[in-house]
Amino acid sequence: MDCLPQALAGLLNVVHLEIINCNLITIPVFIGDLPKLSVLVLAHNKLGLQENWDFLSRPHIRQNLAILDLQDNELHNLPKEVVELDELAICLLDDNFLETLPTSLKEMHGLSVLAACNNMMRIFPYNLFPLDEFALDLANNPFTSRYFVIPNRSQKYKVPSLKELAARTVVDYRLPVATRILPRCVMEYLQSVQFCAICSGGYFDSFVACRYVPRFRVYIEVLPGDGYLHGPGFILNLCSRRCMQPELKFCELLNHLTPEQYDDWIKDMF
Numbered sequence: 634m635d636c637l638p639q640a641l642a643g644l645l646n647v648v649h650l651e652i653i654n655c656n657l658i659t660i661p662v663f664i665g666d667l668p669k670l671s672v673l674v675l676a677h678n679k680l681g682l683q684e685n686w687d688f689l690s691r692p693h694i695r696q697n698l699a700i701l702d703l704q705d706n707e708l709h710n711l712p713k714e715v716v717e718l719d720e721l722a723i724c725l726l727d728d729n730f731l732e733t734l735p736t737s738l739k740e741m742h743g744l745s746v747l748a749a750c751n752n753m754m755r756i757f758p759y760n761l762f763p764l765d766e767f768a769l770d771l772a773n774n775p776f777t778s779r780y781f782v783i784p785n786r787s788q789k790y791k792v793p794s795l796k797e798l799a800a801r802t803v804v805d806y807r808l809p810v811a812t813r814i815l816p817r818c819v820m821e822y823l824q825s826v827q828f829c830a831i832c833s834g835g836y837f838d839s840f841v842a843c844r845y846v847p848r849f850r851v852y853i854e855v856l857p858g859d860g861y862l863h864g865p866g867f868i869l870n871l872c873s874r875r876c877m878q879p880e881l882k883f884c885e886l887l888n889h890l891t892p893e894q895y896d897d898w899i900k901d902m903f
């Protein structure tokens with residue numbers, strides 16, 4: 634089918650519309666004017682060939698569409714018209730050629746599920762984190778790193794106190810400590826030191842929690858409640874945001890480990 638019949642414009646009560654496997658390269662604007670349409674399944678077409686998304690800019694569809702399925706459509710970019718759908722909750726983008734996901738997805742406050750498996754993403758979309766109440770499935774993308782470090786949701790970095798900074802200096806530079814002179818509470822504080830997973834520097838009360846996720850299956854869920862990312866991987870604490878930035882450095886570091894060394898590393902960490 635090359636184009637949709639104009640008669641579809643008369644489906645004024647249609648809520649759920651599926652147009653699948655039709656080799657369509659464009660969708661007529663009148664689809665965006667169907668007043669009650671909230672679920673639109675356009676999987677297995679070729680909408681990425683023309684990139685004409687005017688139908689998604691129409692007022693009715695912008696205000697009503699909750700579920701959009703664009704799986705297997707030869708998409709190279711996520712159209713900005715999708716990001717502008719005010720009520721979109723579920724967006725399915727599997728089996729396309731997407732290399733990135735736009736940061737503007739963070740503005741879609743109603744979006745709860747985004748699936749983009751089997752695409753062409755080489756870089757993990759760190760730009761999307763932290764997200765609120767969100768499920769993101771990115772399985773089977775050719776990520777170049779074997780691991781990802783993602784900041785934990787609602788993590789507020791507590792600036793270290795002067796006491797902590799002084800204690801970090803003592804620990805990091807292995808300064809001699811006059812154990813007989815120092816008050817016991819200071820000694821106990823020094824002994825409570827933890828070590829950063831990236832730089833091995835000491836930290837005390839101030840740290841950045843991150844989730845560390847292996848590449849082969851990436852499914853992240855951010856749920857309300859405990860403020861943690863759910864999914865594979867585990868939480869790591871870092872001494873500062875500075876150590877969060879070079880995620881790739883961290884990935885490289887672990888990429889050089891053999892599986893046995895990696896297992897040892899995990900045991901050491903926990």
Ligand SMILES: [Zn+2]
Pocket residue numbers: 829830831832833834871872873876
């Ligand atoms: Zn560090």
